[in-house]
Amino acid sequence: MRTLGTTFLFVLLLIAHIASLLFNISEMSIHHTEAFGFFYDKSWLFALARFSYEHLGRDDLALRAPFLALHTLNVCLMYAISRIYFKKPIDSLLCVLAFMILPGVVFNSVLVSKSTIIMTIALMCVYWQIRFRRNAYLLPSISVFLDAGCSVLLLGMFFYALHHKNTRYMVFALICFAINMNLFGISVSGHPQSYFLDTLGGLIFLFSPLLLAYYIYSLIYSIRRYDEFMSYVSLSAIVFVLILSLRQKVDIHTLIPMSVVGLPVLINRFMSDIRVRLPQFRKGYVARLVCIIALACAQTSVLYANKLAYLLGVKSHFAKSYYYGKDLAHKLKAMGISAIQAQDKRLELQLRFYGISNDSPRVLRPARDLAHYDVSLEYLGRTIARYEIIQDSKKPSHRQQ
Template sequence: MQTLGTTFLFVLLLIVHIASLLFNISEMSIHHTEAFGFFYDKSLLFDVARWSYETFGYNDFALRAPFLALHTLNVCLLYAISRIYLKKPIDSLLCVFTFMMLPGVVFSSVLISKATIIMSIALICVYWQLRFKRNAYLLPAISVFLDAGCSVLFLGMFFYALRHKNTQYMVFALVCFAINMNLFGINVSGHPQSYFVDTLGGLIFLFSPLLLAYYIYSLIYSLKRYDDFMSYVSVSAIVFVLILSLRQKVDIETLIPMSVVGLPVLIKQFLSDIRVRLPQFRRGYVVRLVCIIAFACMQTGVLYANKLVYLLDVKSHFAKSYYYGKDLAHKLKAMGIRAIQTQDKRLELQLRFYGISNNASKMLRPTTNCVHYDVSIEYLGKIIACYEIIQAPQSVRQNPQSPH
């Protein structure tokens, strides 16, 4: 009955989570980098996005459907891993809930991002190792040819095999790593520059500050005592990225997603710290757990309700580049405008995705004072951006299709 009840609560939690992500998708516009990739990138990532867009409907939901589906798979995989790894069924719910509340996970789940794909590969390998007590070979061998982000998985496999003195698996991991680096590589040319602080900031955004600190502590403790495979993968991801950032700028989206697969280790450490103590001595540890999870929830809450930030300071809004495009396109269509040029070519790509071409003699120009304007964007009753429509200069009209 406890298992059945926990499964029911998991399904309910998953439905609420997916509904919140769908709301997030409805509120945001396509980013200009996503729009550029949609029109010009021939990689598998955007091939999938284009196929979904053309198959399931010409809208944002269809565009992001494959990545939302993969994220849902990741949540289910993490729940299955937690049911095997954690002591009680209810512990799995805490693990899944924490995963759902990670700011970086929420952010990547609604974007055209390879982070979700890389995360799926790592979680499947961890589940296979826990469920069947055997090391995964087939999926890592396939993932060699997918992306450079899989290199972190091979490093984790190597150190895990080294610890267990498994020569066969160690050689396999090294070969996979070598082939992957040969195919995709990591550019180390140029003068060394430290991006350690920027990379650390990316990690903090992914986990939230308090959660990251305790997560690293839990992973190190697990390596010493439990020797879990998922700990090796997560530690390899974090250490590899931080070391690499001492020399160059790191593609966090590619290399850091696998760091989250050790989340059950964190929850195990959380609950172990509480349960090994007598009830009268647990209060401090319970408060610590609640504070860490609550802080992550607050940070994620800002992502969901980020439009409220416009009430405070418009210019510094962190999600500004994910807005305007869709709302502006709707305003222009309501005015009967189906083609217009813009001074900002990034905005032009966003408008193009929503059916506003740039093959026109008119131009959309932003205004700063919002006193005299032809079209405006308003959120929460406040004017966020305003534009005037002018005659396009002759030099611009001669080259209306410039992608940049």
Template sequence: MRERLYLLLILILSGALLTYGTQSISISHDEANIFFNGTNIVHYLALYSTQLLGQNDFALRLPFILLHLASIILLYKIGKLFLKKRVDRIFSVAIYALLPGVNGIALLVNSGIVVIFFSLLFTYLYLKEYKVVSQFVLVVCLFVDNSFAIFYIALFVYALMKRKTDLLLLTLILFGTSMYLYGFDTGGKPKGYFIDTLGVYAIVFSPLLFLYFVYAMYRILIKEEKNLLWYISFFSLVVSLLLSLRQRLLLEDFAPFVVLSVPLMIKVFFNSYRVRLPAFRKLHTIFFVIVLVSLFANTMLSFFNKPLYAYMDDPSKHFAINYDIAKELADALKAKGITKVMTKDDKLALRLKFYNIERGGAYKLTTQREIDEGFEKIDIAYYGRTVKTFYLYRVN
């Protein structure tokens, strides 16, 4: 009973944090493009949610928050299958819920959290030996997102090593079909994106946790039993690093499979921790606390980042700049009774459209002052620091 209360508390806190996040950011151009022009499952989730609850940021992001919470429950259920102690299972879901990359893709309009949910759903059903249902989910994944090609590779290797003939054949067929339907770009000249990819993973996990992830994957490789989660996480990492030698990779193509490793990291850590006498656990305890503090700090920074603008010489360098400004600009225009503006910035125009500021009308919006008079100045500021200035002209 107490374990379920801890799980419920994690779900409530995670949901509350993400709900706050919906009010603190604006729709980005990529998200607006998916919302207005997309044809995939992400587009329809966002579209139907806003049709039901109104065209606002909370409704836009609600389906992905709900999928994130469902993923936490699935990860907990998977953890119960091989994490024997209650504290291990609670730490597993708590750390997963704190991962900066997971919170990022749970909050934004993208395929990442959808991929995580279906990956966990298949994994849970397969480990529970619901053979037919798990295979059905695996087929459905083919039409959810093209990134499942990597998932099929990892499962193929798992089936090959574990001599699971039915899974081997199914994943081979699904991988081939995925290549036929979507393809997978491996061309181009080497451009040195290997380090960039490592940097992305460090952001997804937080730097110290990513180092431990690499250690845990290696330790399992040479010393411990390799289960389904390990095959998924390890081979997704290996394939992504190999491909990064030739091309820049999208976060949502690989990170959703790698973060499934959290229960494995918990298992490796506590196995190593508990075989030592209490007097010799001090270094492990210190490392664990440092990693948790670092993880918590990184996650909080990703949500409460606007104060950073006040200390930056160039606000345009802020890492969240693409998710700011549009909502505040739309509110400023509406306060002036303006619902249509002309602008040469196509990306900004699409973002403003989500907030019901259409293109056209009798006003022109620019970021550069064109004449010395006859304009209104709109400053977008956070914590007393002007981040962006717009100039509004009435067109005769």
């Protein structure tokens, strides 16, 4: 009965989580980097996005549907891993809830991104190892040919095998890593530049500050005390990215997803710290847990309700590039405009995705005189952008009737 009850609560959490992500997708516009990839990138990632777009509805949801589906699979895999890893069902729910509220996980789940797929492979390998007590060979072999981000999984496998003196698995991981680097090698050419603080900021965004600090501590403790595979993978991801950032800018969204797979280790450390103590001495540890989760929830809620940030200021809004395209396209279509160039070519790509072609002599540009404009965008009663329409960049502004 406890198992059924836990599963029922998990399903409710999952439904609520998916509903919140669908709401987020409905509010978003395609980003200009996604639009560029959609039209010009021939990689398997955007091939998947184009296939979904063509066959599932030709809208934002269709574009992001494969990645939302993979994220849903990741949540289920995390729950399956937690049910095996934890003795108490409530710990499994807490682990899945923590996974659902991680800011970086939420952000990447609604983007056209490799990170969701990389995380799926890592979680499958962890599930295989923890479920059958056997090392995974098939999935790592496939991951070799997908992306450089999978190199972190292979590094984790190597250090795990090295510690266990498993020569066969160590050689396998090393060969896979060498092939992956040969195919997608991370460039280390040029003058060394430190992006350590930028990368650390990305990690803090993914986990939230307090959670990241306690997570690293939990992973180190787990490796020293329990020697768990998922801890090797997660810690390898964090250390590898931080070391690499001392020399060059790191594609953190590709390399860091593997670090999330050790989340059960973190929850286990939290709950062990609480339960090992007498009830009268638990308050401080419970308060620490509540504080860390509350901070992560607050950080994630900013992603869901980020339009409220327009009340604080327009220029400083961190997500404005995820909104202009769709809303501006709807405004232009309401004015009977189906073709127009844009002075900002990144915006032009976004408009093109929403059916506004660029084969027109008219040009859309930011209004130079804020009192005279043709189209404007407003959120929460605040005007965030004004545009004017001219015939071409060499002629004076021509007001469209």
